[in-house]
Amino acid sequence: MSQRVLVLGGGIAGTAAAIALARRGHPVTVVERDPPPADPTADPFLHWPRRGVPQFRLPHGFSARARNLLLRHAPDVLARLRASGVEEMNLFKRLIPEDRWVPADDTFTNVWARRAVFELALRLTAEEEPGVEFRCPAVANGLRFDWTSAGPRVAAVRLADGDVLTADVVLDCLGQRSPVSRWLAAEGIRVPTEVQDCETVYYSRYFRFTDTCELPRTSVATLRGEFADGWFIGFPGDHDTYAFSFECHPDNRSARALRHTTIWEAVARGIPALAPWVDPANGTPLEGVQVMAGNRSLRRRYVVDGRPVVLGLLSAGDSLCASNPAYGWGSAMALTYAFAAAGAVAVGAGDPVATALAYDAATAREADAVYRESAAMDRARIYRITGQPVPDEDRAEMARQDLISAALSGGVLHDLELGRAFNRRVNLVGPAEAVLDGTDLIHHAERLTALR
Template sequence: MSEILVLGAGLNGLATAMLLARDGHQATVLERDPAEPHGDNDELWQTWERRGVNQFNQLHFMLPRWTATMAAELPEVLVELERRGGARWNSVRALPEAVTGGAHPGDERFETITGRRPVVEAALAAVAARTPGVTVRRGVRVTGLVTERRLGAPVRVEGVRTAGGGTERADLVVDALGHRSPIAGMLEAAGAPRPHEEREEAGFVYYCRHFSARDGQLPAVTALPLQHFHGMSILTLPGDGNTWGVGFVTSSRDRALRGLREETAWSRAMALVPGMDSWVDGVPLTGVQVIAGIEDRYRRYVVDSRPVATGVVAVGDAWACTNPSIGRGASIGLLHAVLLRDTLQTTPTDRVVHAFDAATEQAMRPWYEATRTFDRHRLAEIDADLAGTPYRTPDPSWAMATALYAAALLDPGALRAQSEIGSMIAMPPEALATPGVLERVMALGTPAPRYPVDAPRHEDLVSAVQGTDPRVTARIANV
């Protein structure tokens, strides 16, 4: 049994602590934000302050891979989430039968239980509070590391320093402080080499709103949760109870659509997008919420085959983060926490850094790279749309991704392959290996229009945002 400090009581920190505690470790979670979750979902949404989580009240979605992993590892979390109104949602079965081809064996793999971020985190916090071996201490700010230096050996992290001069010691410190974690700088201040880091702007901006149903009914689903259009994308994500979220995804370089931050302009633009009527015909829970400054960031605590320090590892977004579009970060973080638990089963805590790094590179980095590669292509495509030029790339994976997207609403097999990839159930080669799927994708998706022919173009959205084009005004008036 080891004494383990987990820094951060977010989704990944709480899950990590519970997984380790159920394996016999003593896990203490230190969280900077002092507020405890309390009240019903509306109170959690309106009053729970989590300043350490900059996307706390933004669009969130729990992927089927997250739900399946929770069901296998921490099933009580799903029970608690459903008790709190978490919505059961099957991204395939929610679509019209004409699109899905009816129920197929195995469609249950696309089911998830989802909710708004405060509700999901409150469910994890409730289960953590009654998990033996887990202690959560809120209102504790970590200011530095307790370290030991031995000649010829890496710096050994033995705990943390906290505001007010206190110290907390442990056999292992787990950084779950997210993509803005200060631990790399603290290691450098303690005399250790700085962890390897790759960092670049993701380049997306989100303009999102949350709604609740007027009549208790969720919107009609006619398309995939992430839809691509000329110069932008649209997210439509169910939440807990009768709530949901809708958002535009644009390029950070698109100044013309920055007016989407205004509610009236947002509504005018959304009225042009086909199939969105029921998604915006609800009781608004928020104005337009803007997420910008998103980064792709990847850290590695082993440099040139040597740990920069021992006694400390990073999980989830503190290790690597990408564009947080449809819940991939939470799923990757949970899988990473399971991997840490499994690594500790065969490796002593004083030697875990190297083993965990190797396991992470093999099992987790492919998910990060796949997400980053897709996002780079999509952002480049959006920027090409704005420039009025076709997007060309020699990368065959992008041609296959666009072909699969085009075929997904035309062929049930392609739909399920697309959903496996989007749900993080499978990587593209595995999803496309089902007999007959690749052939149908190539037949239906190449060549195919990249965007729906009845959808607005970027210039239409700009006119709607600005409210200057009488043709757009007339079109909205008839919606």
């Protein structure tokens, strides 16, 4: 049964959902506050203003789950990325002898692209989809409700220009700062929400390899480590680009100077592993330092005790569940929720209660697991940095984190099964509740220890 769907937000979740919904026969309107790319052939990193996505120019790593989902649900998006020159890379297979490969290792292939390039491929595919229309630039600024015997139902969305758009289903893809739960609260509809600050500030910078650079380019993906003020991590990009991000605690006052390009460069040059990569002989900066703070792990629940808190509304992407960007799970989970939403609209067949319950059944376990793990990993790091004692109620969770850390330091490069368990975890290959739980990883680490 065809449903008119209004997708709020045309980022990763919104465009992916629009593609999937339209392909199931639902007419879709995407409301997006930012203008479309003026020239789709120009480098979107440099030429697409995206004020609605503050992380647009910050480094992203696209996990294997993101690629696997595109292969299954929107292979043409992956084909478009490839055609535009984006590379895919399976570092695990690259690092082990060919005669040890098994078919499942193919599921560990990552997409090496800048966020802007990845998003442009989704956006252009959505624009070409016959059932998708963009209202853009247009700002969503409120909801209208019908009060039915089954509960409140979202009937329409108000735009800042005064227009009101009606729909059978509204999909909130407005990102982590989505105002939708506030709009619901104003009507007395409570969305239970868990939030934990990531307590991380990112100071990042993109470069492009020079023609004369002789560094082993793929090794940028494995560059990571500690420095005086926190951690650094390397990101491979598309079209000879790469980035480094410094990740520091917000209370670290000396780290704040990293926002200045000269200081960022001086610090990078002082780290032996990074120095050659920021040498002008090897890389030309694409921009100044990009700073981002205030990220949160977040989980909103729209079904409570088996009942939807509101009808006619689903939430996908960071507005439903966000994790610390440092773990690289956000985009893949945004795609997960987006494709699940399209499936739930089909299963619900016009029944808003059935749609909400089908969506919750498809997403809740994974969203809970991602939130739990992101928040727990952050607390483990924060206790370590600040020296705060672990409260009694967090002891068991922190003991699990310690076991996982010990397993990760136990030779993921030297034992194939441990390496595979590690890859399943970082790439979210498998149900999130299983791969993030750590049991698999700990089991292989213990087996390895017993063998030594």
